[in-house]
Amino acid sequence: MLAYYKLEQEKELEKEEVERKYPHDDFMQGYLYQDIENSYTEREIETAKKQVKIKSYMLRNEMCYG
Numbered sequence: 001m002l003a004y005y006k007l008e009q010e011k012e013l014e015k016e017e018v019e020r021k022y023p024h025d026d027f028m029q030g031y032l033y034q035d036i037e038n039s040y041t042e043r044e045i046e047t048a049k050k051q052v053k054i055k056s057y058m059l060r061n062e063m064c065y066g
Contacts, residue, residue: 003047003051004044004047007040007043007044007047008040010040011036011037011040014036015033015036018032018033018036
């Protein structure tokens with residue numbers, strides 16, 4: 001959960017930076033927002049894969065049940 005929270009905070013900071021850099025350019029803001037969203041979606045997927053891998057190791061080694 002903390003990894004996702006950290007990613008979300010980083011994403012919001014990048015969006016705020018875009019707003020400061022292009023305050024009146026809706027096209028550029030939209031373009032950069034989409035780029036930011038795509039980048040963070042990829043990072044969230046990688047984080048989820050790592051978490052699944054850790055959970056599978058824990059289950060395999062009987063460190064947790066269910």
